[in-house]
Amino acid sequence: MHISEGVLSPGVLIVGASLTAAGVAVGLRKLDHEEIPSMGILSAAFFVASLVHVPIGPSSVHLILNGLLGLMLGWKAFPAILVGLALQGLLFQFGGITTLGVNTLNMALPAVICYYLFGWGLRIGTRHLVFTVTAFACGLCAVLVSGVLVGFSLYFTGEAFLPAAKVVVAAHLPVMVIEGVLTAACVLFLRRVKSELLEGQYVPKSSS
Amino acid sequence: MIVELAGGDSLIHRLDPRVKILEVFLFSVVVAVSTRFVVLVSALALGVCVTWLGRVPIKELLRRLVPVNMLIIFLWFFLPFTVEGEPLFSVGPLVGTHEGVSYAARISIKSNAIMVVLIVLVASTSILTLGRAMHELRVPKKIVHLFFFTYRYIHVIHREYVRLVNAMKVRGFRPGNNMHTYRTLAYLVGMLLVRSCDRAQRVHNAMLCRGFRGNLYSLSEFSLKATDMISFILMLAVILALGVLEWTKIA
Numbered sequence: 107m108h109i110s111e112g113v114l115s116p117g118v119l120i121v122g123a124s125l126t127a128a129g130v131a132v133g134l135r136k137l138d139h140e141e142i143p144s145m146g147i148l149s150a151a152f153f154v155a156s157l158v159h160v161p162i163g164p165s166s167v168h169l170i171l172n173g174l175l176g177l178m179l180g181w182k183a184f185p186a187i188l189v190g191l192a193l194q195g196l197l198f199q200f201g202g203i204t205t206l207g208v209n210t211l212n213m214a215l216p217a218v219i220c221y222y223l224f225g226w227g228l229r230i231g232t233r234h235l236v237f238t239v240t241a242f243a244c245g246l247c248a249v250l251v252s253g254v255l256v257g258f259s260l261y262f263t264g265e266a267f268l269p270a271a272k273v274v275v276a277a278h279l280p281v282m283v284i285e286g287v288l289t290a291a292c293v294l295f296l297r298r299v300k301s302e303l304l305e306g307q308y309v310p311k312s313s314s
Numbered sequence: 315m316i317v318e319l320a321g322g323d324s325l326i327h328r329l330d331p332r333v334k335i336l337e338v339f340l341f342s343v344v345v346a347v348s349t350r351f352v353v354l355v356s357a358l359a360l361g362v363c364v365t366w367l368g369r370v371p372i373k374e375l376l377r378r379l380v381p382v383n384m385l386i387i388f389l390w391f392f393l394p395f396t397v398e399g400e401p402l403f404s405v406g407p408l409v410g411t412h413e414g415v416s417y418a419a420r421i422s423i424k425s426n427a428i429m430v431v432l433i434v435l436v437a438s439t440s441i442l443t444l445g446r447a448m449h450e451l452r453v454p455k456k457i458v459h460l461f462f463f464t465y466r467y468i469h470v471i472h473r474e475y476v477r478l479v480n481a482m483k484v485r486g487f488r489p490g491n492n493m494h495t496y497r498t499l500a501y502l503v504g505m506l507l508v509r510s511c512d513r514a515q516r517v518h519n520a521m522l523c524r525g526f527r528g529n530l531y532s533l534s535e536f537s538l539k540a541t542d543m544i545s546f547i548l549m550l551a552v553i554l555a556l557g558v559l560e561w562t563k564i565a
Binding site: 108109110111112113116119130134137139140142143144145146147148149150151153154155157158159160161162163166169171174185186188189190192193195196197198199200202203204264265266267268269270273284287288289290291292295296299300303 | 338339342343345346347378379381382383384385386388389391392393396397414417421424425426427428429432433436441444454456457459460461462463464465466467468470471472474475489490491493495496497499500501502503504505506507508509510511513514515517518521526527528
């Protein structure tokens with residue numbers, strides 16, 4: 107969920123922007139010049155995937171997929187999400203310049219956390235069940251942490267936001283389960299079809 | 315679905331994109347930290363003037379303000395009741411306060427003022443130009459390149475996505491609340507990733523063949539004109555005035 111411009115307090119905006127800057131710096135250090143075209147194509151795929159609407163009850167939600175993104179990209183999720191959100195801001199006006207830092211942090215930090223928490227599970231989880239459960243937990247946790255971070259961003263802006271923040275977190279709960287299910291199914295699919303994608307091998311290794 | 319707004323011609327369209335980005339950035343920051351009514355209303359008024367100068371179609375502008383205002387409307391259900399102060403009205407057991415309504419109103423004005431100016435920027439500059447301007451403004455090269463490639467391939471992959479969705483529809487897929495839907499959509503996402511990975515491989519090889527070494531070159535160059543300097547000075551003056559209004563509490 108994007109936080110609109112003008113809602114958050116300067117303090118929250120500054121903390122968000124500086125943490126994002128740090129995360130992006132780490133991500134960029136791990137990103138080789140040669141990888142950039144492939145990373146861009148993959149970021150574009152995630153951008154398009156976030157347009158997929160999944161029916162839930164009488165309405166539908168759009169996918170976030172930051173858990174899957176984290177699994178595949180690790181720290182590089184920070185620059186990928188930063189660019190994705192910047193483009194969403196420019197193309198659809200979901201968020202703007204001053205909230206870019208906070209919004210990126212709220213989505214990319216859970217991605218990196220999931221990378222550390224669940225990445226190993228996918229690498230050693232040769233058993234089908236372990237693998238599925240890890241992938242499900244990864245999708246679920248990423249959205250949960252995102253929701254909590256959005257809630258805290260609102261709460262730290264002012265006490266008055268507390269009820270609204272609680273509703274935001276509650277609204278993430280059903281989405282979280284859907285994301286878990288979809289991430290699990292998607293990861294199983296990828297393992298069968300193109301397992302190198304899950305091992306961080308989305309970039310063609312060139313001989314040069 | 316994914317269409318750029320940029321097109322047309324006006325004074326704003328002809329400004330140097332670097333100047334525009336700086337102006338929008340400074341304006342957004344100053345407005346985002348302001349809290350006084352006068353300041354926010356003048357900022358919104360300035361935004362409307364710029365919209366008029368930039369000849370942005372009003373219908374398009376309003377349509378693009380919708381996503382921004384979703385969260386704002388959501389907050390209107392809470393803030394009037396949760397900010398403490400003098401009671402203004404009551405709905406059942408809930409008491410809306412004067413301070414709460416004023417706070418929510420200020421957030422709404424602030425949010426729209428910032429977004430209007432951003433929309434004018436997007437409406438008057440193509441995204442590729444913005445990318446180049448960011449490069450000139452010393453945004454790290456890797457980010458700019460990632461920005462270019464992501465933007466370049468969003469359209470390609472979106473077309474791929476539409477093709478997959480059409481194929482699903484042709485085979486009678488109807489989304490519903492069931493495991494089948496979730497699994498199918500997950501495979502759709504997975505297939506998108508697999509295809510873009512294959513595409514990345516081909517693009518990578520093609521670029522290596524053409525001698526790609528991590529540099530992008532541009533044939534045209536930006537140049538600062540007198541109008542750019544004047545607009546920048548004007549904008550600085552306005553921002554300064556807003557800042558003075560905010561911190562000295564006059565008017």
